[in-house]
Amino acid sequence: MNTPTNTAIDAEGALRQMLDQQRSAYQADPVPDYAQRIEDLRALSRMIRDHQDAMVQAISDDYGNRSKIESLFCEVFVVLDGIKDTIKHLKKWMKPQRRHVSLTSYPTSRNRVIPQPLGVVGVIVPWNFPVNLTFAPLTSIFAAGNRAMVKMSENSQNLSELLQRISGDYFPAEKLIFIPDSGGVGPLFSALPLDHLIFTGSSATGRAVMRSAAENLTPVTLELGGKSPAIVAPDFDLDTAAERILFWKLLNAGQICTTVDYLFLPEGSADAFVEKSKALVQRRYPDLQSEDYTSVIDDQSYQRLWDTLDDAVAKGATAVDLSDGQGKRDDKLRKFPPHILLNVTDDMAVMQREIFGPLLPVKTYREHQEVLDYVNAGPRPLSTYPFTNDRAITDLYIERMMSGGVTVNNCVLHVAQHDIPFGGVGDSGMGHYHGYEGFITFSKLRPIFHQGPLDPIKLLMPPYGKTARKILDVMIGMTK
Template sequence: MSDLLIASVLEQYRQRQYDAFMQQPMPMVEDRIAALKKVKQLIIQHQAQICEAIAADFGCRSASETALLEIFTSLESINDAIKHVKAWMKPQRRHTSLWFKPAKNSVIPQPLGVVGIIVPWNYPLFLTIAPMVAALAAGNRVMVKMSENSQHLCQLLQQLFAADFSNEQICIIAEEGQTGIAFSQLKFDHLIFTGSTTTGKAVMAAAATHLVPVILELGGKSPVILADDYDIKTALSRILGGKVYNSGQTCVAPDYLLIPQALEDEVIRQAQAIMAKRFSDIQHPDYTSIIDDASFSRLCDTVKDAIEQGAKVINLIPQSKLDPQQRKFPLQLVCQPTDAMIVMQREIFGPLLPIVTYKTLQQALDYINARERPLALYLFSNNKAVQQQVLDQTRSGGVAINDVMLHVAQDDLPFGGVGHSGMGHYHGREGFERLSKMRPVMHQAALSSTKYLYAPYGKIGKRLINFIINRKFSRYE
């Protein structure tokens, strides 16, 4: 299919959705909840097929991991929206200035129209459903563009959603080469993109043609700070557990570990002991494959570059070697990395964990702040003063203290980046409000003093203006 034909077909889908939206621009709460419940049942009834499809796309993806990280989190986001959408939809009363009373002010949430969602391959179900839930709860129509690396899941979701929803409400689009470019150029009422910073810039530039607002969920190098007061074994158990999820192919995965200099040998020893108990071999069905050959080669080149520049690389699953055929890559520590190494220059997105040492906590914070703002930051410390210092002196999309990654699964916490790690938030109320027009409305009363504030100004008007200004501002002297 030619680029022009793809763009034409996509625009037809969008226009049909927009026309349908204009026929029902303010869906009732019952309609929104009914749509959310249908999505929920779709996932519950077909969870085995979903796990199989995602595993087929990866080569090897644990059904248990898909159930935990994608099906469970998707269902939780739906349940949260079903529970709260009625309250979210209520008009919000706002304060009216004394000078304009008895007028009344409010903010009413209204649907935007058609929301576009560009889904990455690493968590293809959850990153389809979570933004879709926010869009449906807000009363919108939804178009979803899947990744070219999610062909099996895309085909399954197209089949399942077509059975329960019309294309005028939810439309699932497969990637056909140039689909992503054409999709990001459509005149959506809002566009959500999850992926790399480089692609995010291109998506934002395309969306700007029609002034389409965007949520960009990008990535970056999410640091983990281990303070000297925290138990090393407990910290590493959680850090390595998060790093192994999806073989590190997670936008909020721990990207590098900052530890006190004196603890390096102990950290390495504890990490080896922990992983020895978890995996004897990467052929284990719960150890996920790297998504494609290009990504596997990139990780191999990253390790080679680090070794050539003097880093010490430690395989934490030593009985296993690289498996190009199944694209399985053992978790490895990269010790004594330098800024010149590729491993410290870009998001790793794989099972490599550099260890950077620091002498003082301030040195660790300066190291983080010298780089682009990450999507997540993790701190392991029970010291309240240390926790506050890290929160005050750093900026990131989100923070988890004494764990990693789990903040993303908290439905009442907004999820989003800052700077190079993205813009905008969704999940829970923030997702609903982001995909709504929070429309300000002022209701003027029958009697109002503003009749004196029209030109030409008489004596009463001039006195009133003088009184308002001098009285109001004198209160703050």
């Protein structure tokens, strides 16, 4: 039997104390009004704006090098724009909803559904987009009137220290607290009796989080990964496809859960796509050692990518270094050269698990059914990316191939839309957030029935007789 260490006991006690503090504050003020929620959202915005440069630098320090443009675009802008959109719509979202009253309560009763805060929400943040995946959930959590405990990744030490240091200037600890991952904190955090828990990360860790949360019946939102395919149809311009796919595939050095994990091309077009990709990469990244090209997050991930590449080549894949000879190893900077892999097979590691790096396996096809059969035989992906100008082909892939979300004729951009939900399905996750769906996810839609002065149910109260039976016969007849 394993005996918990004193460190683990101390960490668990500290987490419980934080939760108790937030829950007490929630019970004292369970439903913040519109003005308070708007102020919380504006404070989130100020927190980012006031420390924008420091956050961007902290992320880069955690990576070894992270493109500042990518951080500003994917982290700062997207979150601030999401907060602005939420502030614009929050009053409408908070309004009680009138609902139809059933026959048995007609005509003087009424129904309402009121969205109310759940209480204390836990957020488990990954390292790949640590500002975005901290503040986007917090936007929905605070819009719904909740409090939040945020556990940062062990790979985000610099950012975590910054957020712990500055958060008190904007929020009291009973509203928002940041928790560093000092080793072993993750399982303890997911085992807390929270009112909701949102986790972003791998499918394997997501299963562990869900098991821990189940002990307390804590509802979970899981945003996981998976092997998201892009499919270029024969009618779509190959130059445009390469331009868009390579941008998103190499953004953040491919360390994005929604990026293109592998690519389907029409038979006979692979060589042309490779040549176009080489030209694009060498124009966009003439020097992989520059700040424009992001490092792989840590030594373990960097070595895993080399092992994945070596495994594919050993099993018959053709590896094409798109960087034109810049592919020498640089273990210090961890700049992994972008590669296309041709002639891939399913026994290769690159086709068995999420890549999370700048490797792009390419498969070719003749008929659309080949693509459908292949994708549908595996776990449901987080995203799919059909490239076609043919509406019938678009509809075919949307209707016959299930995924968490879809961007047509580009990649990833469905995630940045504030008025549509983001979330996975099956192995790629459960639940949604962003925009209105985020507000709903972190709210309890509380149904409230108001009995009017007339109570038709009295006619059905015992002792039962012929009158009750006649009334029920009429009621049942009205359901036809």
